[in-house]
Amino acid sequence: MNELPVDKGTRVTLHFALKFTDGQVIDSTFDKEPASLEIGDDNLPENFEAYLLGMKAGDQASYEVPPEKGFGQTNPNNVQVFKRSDFSAEMVLEPGVMISFADARQTELPGVVSRVEGDEVTVDFNHPLAGRTLVFEVQVIDVEPAGPAH
Incomplete structure (x- = not known):
């Protein structure tokens, strides 16, 4: 099993779900192909990437994300x-x-x-998820060094 932790300069393959605190699913990959992204490539907002740092292949977690760490407060x-x-x-x-x-x-x-x-x-014009506490569920499948695009 790969022991490389998620950090800048890594490519992560993962399943994720973003939900409201009542369990309503906003977005999820658990029922389809996993997502693959490079940490720092802006595919995932930086605040959400921060939750992944240090996780390794096989790790699973669920985080409650307050508006300040998600999509901000309503302005x-x-x-x-x-x-x-x-x-x-x-x-x-x-x-x-x-x-x-x-x-x-x-x-x-x-x-x-x-x-x-x-x-x-x-x-x-606020982000539709602004002002909402969200649940971010993650299952890390693989972590590898981010090399040149294949």
């Missing part, structure tokens, strides 16, 4: 109100609809409609 400044006329007439605007905006640098910025009232459309 009221990220909730904006637009006029209905700012959107095309045929666009469906109702709570839960995701709309893609471009910011000043033309970077894509997703927002979710949270309220529609009269001529006002409220859009929330």
Whole structure:
């Protein structure tokens, strides 16, 4: 069995699940192919990578991730109100609809409609998981030195 611990410069093959504290699954690889990633390649947010450091092949763990270590707290400044006329007439605007905006640098910025009232459309640009405590389950299958891509 490989004894190499997860650290910067390693490639990790793992199964993971991200859940709400009530057990509702947000994302999981346990029922499909495992994920493979290089530590530090930004495939996994740095805060989540931190939980993996030191784990070895065969290790399993479950972590409760507070908002500060997950997707951050909800920021009221990220909730904006637009006029209905700012959107095309045929666009469906109702709570839960995701709309893609471009910011000043033309970077894509997703927002979710949270309220529609009269001529006002409220859009929330917070990450959908912001402000939520999450459960991060991990099963490390293999850890190897990260070499050049094959």
